[in-house]
Amino acid sequence: MKVRSALIGFLLLAVAIAAAPGQSAAGAASRHPNILFLFSDDQRFDTIAALGNTHIRTPNLDRLTREGTVFSRTYLMGGALGAVCVSSRAMLLSGRSLFHVKDNLAGQDTWPAQFAKAGYTTFITGKWHNQEEALLRSFDSGKSVFMGGMGDPYKLGLAAISPDHKLVSQIRPKGEHSVKLFADAAVEFIQQQESSGKPWLCYFAPNCPHDPRVAPTRYHAEYNRHKPPVPPNFLPVHPFDNGEMTIRDEQLAPWPRTEEVVRQHLADYYSYITFMDEQIGRVLTALRKSGQAENTIIVFASDNGLAIGSHGLFGKQNLYDHATHEPLIIAGPGIPRGTRTDALCYLFDIFPTLGELTGITGPAGSEGRSLLPVLKGKTATHRETIFTAYRTFQRAVRDDRWKLIAYPLINKRQLFDLATDPFEMHDLAGEATHAGDLARLTATLQAEQGAFGDQVALTSETPRPAEFNYSNEKPLKNPQPLE
Numbered sequence: 001m002k003v004r005s006a007l008i009g010f011l012l013l014a015v016a017i018a019a020a021p022g023q024s025a026a027g028a029a030s031r032h033p034n035i036l037f038l039f040s041d042d043q044r045f046d047t048i049a050a051l052g053n054t055h056i057r058t059p060n061l062d063r064l065t066r067e068g069t070v071f072s073r074t075y076l077m078g079g080a081l082g083a084v085c086v087s088s089r090a091m092l093l094s095g096r097s098l099f100h101v102k103d104n105l106a107g108q109d110t111w112p113a114q115f116a117k118a119g120y121t122t123f124i125t126g127k128w129h130n131q132e133e134a135l136l137r138s139f140d141s142g143k144s145v146f147m148g149g150m151g152d153p154y155k156l157g158l159a160a161i162s163p164d165h166k167l168v169s170q171i172r173p174k175g176e177h178s179v180k181l182f183a184d185a186a187v188e189f190i191q192q193q194e195s196s197g198k199p200w201l202c203y204f205a206p207n208c209p210h211d212p213r214v215a216p217t218r219y220h221a222e223y224n225r226h227k228p229p230v231p232p233n234f235l236p237v238h239p240f241d242n243g244e245m246t247i248r249d250e251q252l253a254p255w256p257r258t259e260e261v262v263r264q265h266l267a268d269y270y271s272y273i274t275f276m277d278e279q280i281g282r283v284l285t286a287l288r289k290s291g292q293a294e295n296t297i298i299v300f301a302s303d304n305g306l307a308i309g310s311h312g313l314f315g316k317q318n319l320y321d322h323a324t325h326e327p328l329i330i331a332g333p334g335i336p337r338g339t340r341t342d343a344l345c346y347l348f349d350i351f352p353t354l355g356e357l358t359g360i361t362g363p364a365g366s367e368g369r370s371l372l373p374v375l376k377g378k379t380a381t382h383r384e385t386i387f388t389a390y391r392t393f394q395r396a397v398r399d400d401r402w403k404l405i406a407y408p409l410i411n412k413r414q415l416f417d418l419a420t421d422p423f424e425m426h427d428l429a430g431e432a433t434h435a436g437d438l439a440r441l442t443a444t445l446q447a448e449q450g451a452f453g454d455q456v457a458l459t460s461e462t463p464r465p466a467e468f469n470y471s472n473e474k475p476l477k478n479p480q481p482l483e
């Protein structure tokens, strides 16, 4: 009750400040909490040690789970193109859902811009994957900004937002890893805000653990000594053609997938996450040392998940749990500590939550729903269902227990009982005893399509062959980017 009382008190204060007439914008804003938004790239929900992964080391994220509230069932709505990250970030930043957002955010307002209008100093470092025009509209300042593309993290081209608000290329020190430079920029920004008297929003978005997964050598050595096991739902080959079997991310390993290859990919993935965790730790230490931690809300999340051997897949261009389920932790003044909730939510619910916490109104078109009622303990549930979509190839819906995935191009359905089968290994769609569940979930999926403006028919009159023949497929030698 103590924590809830503190939160309610904080909220009343925030509302009072926001409502106070005649107060200068800067004066009102100075009493608003800062926001430190930590946003990783392609990080599966199950890659934090404190949340149950005994094969990975993430001490700083572990600490954050103890200091805040973990949302254990947070989802990406999906992707309109192979570069799922682009759709994810567009939804996050605008608060719009998949079929209402433009991937380049052209003409669509963003949440960070609303924070700037309310008197916040806004700053970005790390990956931006929407258009430059939308970047400059969204943030006041930025350093070590990575505008997409991909390659050696020691050589990535970086940019800054100049004082006259233009994007300018940035000279980078030799031999420094990009993720370290992002953390350096965030640390510098936080230190500079100590005496500014203005609230701030720092958006720290390392392009990590996205491939190529190149961490400093010692991190790879650590995991190569003890390679993680393959996931329970490992398969050598996906059992049917989901429409996106040979896209670039799927070509990162040969077919059939082997346990040895998957374990090496996981070792590299975990190495990169542990390295990033340390860089996040540097940013969090700088925040604490600056004396601003007590007035800063910290968010940690990722833009999408990844397969890495689950179901015979490697990428994020599918709707299994590993691809659409992300970590989410919120910590800070008034947020319950060491708490976990399984309320179903979307990534695009995060900024509306921050908006309610700070008294800032969302941009036009923002559809996300604030998680504050969950944080305040007023309710244990947030959304009844989660609807996910990938191009025209796949549609899915889950509720508290059941999940349906539809593959319209091949007229295929999968039905999973997530309560007994969280790894989605036992398809019940063909079982007569579950015909009622299949019909109910299909109706739910169609209702969600209607609610979110999705026009795709779930059944094709001329279905493609469902078999996936990999005999002529070869892995990429030098994979080109697909962010």
Ligand SMILES: [Ca+2]
Residues within 6 Å of the ligand: 041, 042, 084, 085, 210, 303, 304, 483
């Ligand atoms: Ca991503």
